[in-house]
Amino acid sequence: MMDFPPDTILELPSNISATYLSEGAANVVYSINVPPQSNTPQHGDIQEKGEDTATNPWHGKLLRFRKDLPTTTPTLDAHIAFRTSIAPLFPAEDLIDIRLVSLGSSHLIQTLNAALRAAEEASADSPRPRQRHGVYLADDPHALLITDMSPPTSSTLIQFKPKWLAPSPSAPPGSKRCRTCALHAKRGISKPSFCPLDLISSSPADVRRAAGLLLGLPASAPTDSTSLSITQNGSSVVEDGSTKPAAQNVVPNANHNDTPPTAATSEQLHTLSRLTSWALTSPLLRHLRHIQTTCDPYGVSHLLSSPSSPSSSTSLKGLQIAMTLRDVTVFLVVPDGEGVLRARLGDLDVKSLGKVGEWGRVEGVLGGGWYQGTKGAEGGGREGCWLGRQGGEEEGEGEKEGNGVREKEGMGLKGGKEVKERKERGGCIGQ
Numbered sequence: 279m280m281d282f283p284p285d286t287i288l289e290l291p292s293n294i295s296a297t298y299l300s301e302g303a304a305n306v307v308y309s310i311n312v313p314p315q316s317n318t319p320q321h322g323d324i325q326e327k328g329e330d331t332a333t334n335p336w337h338g339k340l341l342r343f344r345k346d347l348p349t350t351t352p353t354l355d356a357h358i359a360f361r362t363s364i365a366p367l368f369p370a371e372d373l374i375d376i377r378l379v380s381l382g383s384s385h386l387i388q389t390l391n392a393a394l395r396a397a398e399e400a401s402a403d404s405p406r407p408r409q410r411h412g413v414y415l416a417d418d419p420h421a422l423l424i425t426d427m428s429p430p431t432s433s434t435l436i437q438f439k440p441k442w443l444a445p446s447p448s449a450p451p452g453s454k455r456c457r458t459c460a461l462h463a464k465r466g467i468s469k470p471s472f473c474p475l476d477l478i479s480s481s482p483a484d485v486r487r488a489a490g491l492l493l494g495l496p497a498s499a500p501t502d503s504t505s506l507s508i509t510q511n512g513s514s515v516v517e518d519g520s521t522k523p524a525a526q527n528v529v530p531n532a533n534h535n536d537t538p539p540t541a542a543t544s545e546q547l548h549t550l551s552r553l554t555s556w557a558l559t560s561p562l563l564r565h566l567r568h569i570q571t572t573c574d575p576y577g578v579s580h581l582l583s584s585p586s587s588p589s590s591s592t593s594l595k596g597l598q599i600a601m602t603l604r605d606v607t608v609f610l611v612v613p614d615g616e617g618v619l620r621a622r623l624g625d626l627d628v629k630s631l632g633k634v635g636e637w638g639r640v641e642g643v644l645g646g647g648w649y650q651g652t653k654g655a656e657g658g659g660r661e662g663c664w665l666g667r668q669g670g671e672e673e674g675e676g677e678k679e680g681n682g683v684r685e686k687e688g689m690g691l692k693g694g695k696e697v698k699e700r701k702e703r704g705g706c707i708g709q
């Protein structure tokens with residue numbers, strides 16, 4: 279916990295108002311409005327270091343509530359799991375700030391649920407996506423206060439899930455698809471999506487290919503050499519995330535319909551270049567891969583085949599962390615012009631170990647031809663998975679850099695130095 283600020287529980291002021299912002303499958307997120315002079319009592323006597331008591335802790339934050347679903351756990355338990363398992367693995371600046379809020383006797387949940395129901399009326403002019411109707415907030419005494427990553431004007435938010443940044447340890451030798459591409463092929467997802475191994479490759483062409491797909495740009499964009507002009511444009515939109523694809527882009531003019539545009543705008547090409555440069559050098563992405571691979575070195579199939587080994591509980595804990603970090607969201611704020619890009623991870627809910635059987639089942643299915651590429655069309659990336667383009671995991675011409683294929687820790691990959699440095703801040707617990 280070296281880098282992570284001590285925890286405090288905030289008590290919800292009675293004069294707060296919350297406005298629906300967005301929702302995923304398991305949580306609803308609200309923007310908040312609290313008068314600036316609110317005196318916010320805090321449980322416990324730990325004062326966050328560097329935080330002025332006069333600072334409004336609600337400023338620049340959102341409220342996140344869990345939905346009433348069998349898959350969600352009480353917010354207090356979920357927060358403790360996050361604090362103990364995930365937060366220590368990252369420098370605090372890599373994660374959105376998350377704090378526990380006690381709702382007290384505010385009846386806020388009831389108020390918000392009434393609003394969610396009202397938003398489903400046919401006459402309602404509501405941003406609530408139809409496929410989310412019928413599920414409401416759990417009657418939980420806590421919610422979470424999280425950093426608002428909505429971009430300021432003159433910036434754009436790119437939001438995406440980097441998914442599995444290394445091949446699955448359960449995949450058979452010679453696999454032609456990574457875990458993410460194999461699952462996409464299995465699901466028959468025809469919408470082109472990026473391969474995570476492209477995104478984290480040390481080859482600029484690979485990264486640009488992934489970035490183009492992530493931004494929903496025309497197929498020609500990654501190789502387009504049109505000279506770039508910078509367009510200052512403050513517009514930014516946060517997609518609602520209703521179907522939660524691996525990548526969500528929120529770049530102006532990105533391709534959201536089924537008719538592929540023939541050419542990218544100069545503004546899009548500029549964003550493409552900036553995203554590519556960021557991904558090529560991002561210590562955050564490399565650290566994420568490092569934790570994913572070191573926490574789960576053997577894979578779920580191996581764990582399930584030797585459940586009574588003495589190290590299995592440590593291995594299961596590692597698997598739980600790795601699976602959590604294979605489903606996080608990157609919030610990347612891209613300022614217009616040439617300012618520095620800022621990234622933080624969010625959607626850090628620790629996965630339930632009750633899912634281990636399901637994870638094992640998926641590996642079994644994918645190993646029946648989807649990893650090997652003998653089943654399914656290459657619908658994912660336009661040129662298929664990074665792994666397939668290398669000629670297979672076992673058949674490549676020597677050491678492949680950086681994508682977890684025979685990768686030695688911190689060697690031969692761009693960003694290896696940063697990985698080493700960050701490892702000192704936190705490697706996988708118990709590994």
Ligand SMILES: Nc1ncnc2c1ncn2[C@@H]1O[C@H](COP(=O)(O)OP(=O)(O)OP(=O)(O)O)[C@@H](O)[C@H]1O
Nearest residue numbers: 300301302303304305307425426427428519522625
């Ligand atoms: N820190 C944030 N800043 C800005 N917007 C956010 C933030 N966190 C979440 N959102 C918005 O709210 C949506 C839902 O949030 P979140 O991903 O936490 O829900 P979820 O139910 O866990 O999603 P999933 O279905 O992926 O598990 C996101 O897709 C995003 O649009």
Ligand SMILES: [Mg+2]
Nearest residue numbers: 302304625627
């Ligand atoms: Mg989630």
Ligand SMILES: [Zn+2]
Nearest residue numbers: 456459473663
């Ligand atoms: Zn892939």
